[in-house]
Amino acid sequence: MSQQPVLEVRKLRKDYRITGENSLIARTFPAVKEASFSVFPGETFGIVGESGCGKSTVARLVMCLEKPTAGEILFHGQRIDSLPERERRRLRPRFQMVFQDSGSSLNPRKRVEDILREPMLYHGMGSFKQVDARVEELLSMVGLPSDMKRRYPHEFSGGQRQRICIARALSLTPDLVVLDEPVSALDVSVQAQILNLLRDLQEKLKLTYIFIGHGLGAVHYISHRIAVMYMGKIVEMGPSDELFDHPAHPYTRSLLDAAPSADFAGRGRKRVALRGEVDEQAAEGACPLCPRCPCQTAECQRFSGALSPVPGRQDHVSACLKAWEE
């Protein structure tokens, strides 16, 4: 892809100060240790990983809701992480976010029309009347009848609320939409509706998505390229089908193997399983998976965990010394 990326993230790092389980003395916890990736126009970039791997922190950093400890975030080639707030606000309409919990991200005391109107009026998208017409257009775009605009958020089901959140994110005609687990809280049948809606909207409005999730099936369905995160690091990245059909990193492989498949024939297949649980104290600057890895070797102890291209594969990078072999 020779196009200029919509978003480029370089060596992103975020430390939090937390107090530990056995002591009240604050220590720093690196939620994101190192993340570098680019997102190109019109594509969906998926980020998967288990809870605590830093995927949501990446989303919040990209949205400038948190300040990175180190690293750069470039939006259309412009640094946004170090911009003064006032200038960043001018750029805001162009990158928007949809959160996981639609219930708590909509103001319960406002009607849907007010919720949708507010960002447009704030950013001066036209007169009250113009904005009002746009509200109806947005609702129909996300598949809600326009007479629902006078209702309050609690009068909607979870799936409908998520549609409202999507409409709000789209109200300012953004280029980039960051979707943080938008379907994780929804039932299967509704999840499929929202995933299809997102795909249709992307096609129609030429949107670029960053889609964060832990449901592997959903992330695969919607993403063109996927990054797998583990303990604050991207451990593997590549085109969706390539990554899922030929995982090179043992963590990706075990994630795929652990995901229950709806196929009865899958029962009893040979699988790679990790031992134990995430060890937060694992040494930095080493392969984070090492203590749990099923295939560690002597060299692994000295391996830094840096990403390198997978031999013989296109656009596929992995942070493992040896590409996975059966």
Add this chain to the structure above:
Amino acid sequence: MDALLEIKNLNIAFRQGKGFSQVVSGAGFSVQPGEIVSLVGESGSGKSITALSILGLLSRQGKVTGGEILFEGKNLLTLSEQELDQVRGRKIAMIFQDIMYSLNPVFTIGSQMTEGMRRHLGYAKEKAWQEGVRLLQRTGIRDAERVMKKYPHMLSGGMRQRVMIAMALSCQPRLLIADEPTTALDVTIQYQIMQLLRSLRDETGMSILLITHDIGVVAEMADRVVVMYAGQCVEEADTKTLLSHPAHAYTKALLQAVPGLHDERSRRLYSIPGFVPQVYGDLTGCRFASRCPFGESCPGRNNEQMLLCAPGHLSRCVWGEGGGAA
């Protein structure tokens, strides 16, 4: 072989305003000794309520308005609180979805682990403690002695779920009711817990009633499946049949709405229009009719019964042959 648990024509209603609204109507299924039966459905389908009613754990808002729950031939609904106490935790144990709130935060794991054994089995403190340690080790907790002295908040989600399982097993129950036991967990941990539950079943010969919304978990775990929709059991079959030859239009749609890991990404995900009805006690005929692809023309829209499709395969709908929800 006599069924361990048999539920017949169960009706449950919840107080709504001045009257009652029916949330489970005519549910019926059985669990054989040593069998894993999965109760699957989306939120609001009545699956958790059905499970809670087995142990008499419905809140005061709800009541069983009809039917029988036979456990080892005795109707649990007619037992007094005292008699029920002899069954709860002793012969039927339950693990809940909400691992955060299912352990008492002010008591140590050890004191909660031993409580059931001391009460039901009359173990002395020392013996119960040793047994507790052994059970924790069995569920894969390495430093069980130390965990016994910890408080719930000091443990990770996966660890808490293991503690819950160990507690449920402490009195060697005949039936384990597991309400979404892995929903709150990451996939790699979910896989470990599913393996654990299966091997415990093989070891002890207990039955498991597994409540879940995840078709993948069903495919991995269950011997037999009961699908619930809008308060009714709509289909029942062995897992292989249900996944490969579903009869009910809802089951078919549900299976197609799950994005697979290796699906063709260009294929559009099937999504069921509309959403699960919230109030359905007064619906007559097929409760799925309003969302069904066959809709008004379906000859079965007035059907009120489970029909036999094949030996061991029951469904309320047999008309969706061929086309299905495709």
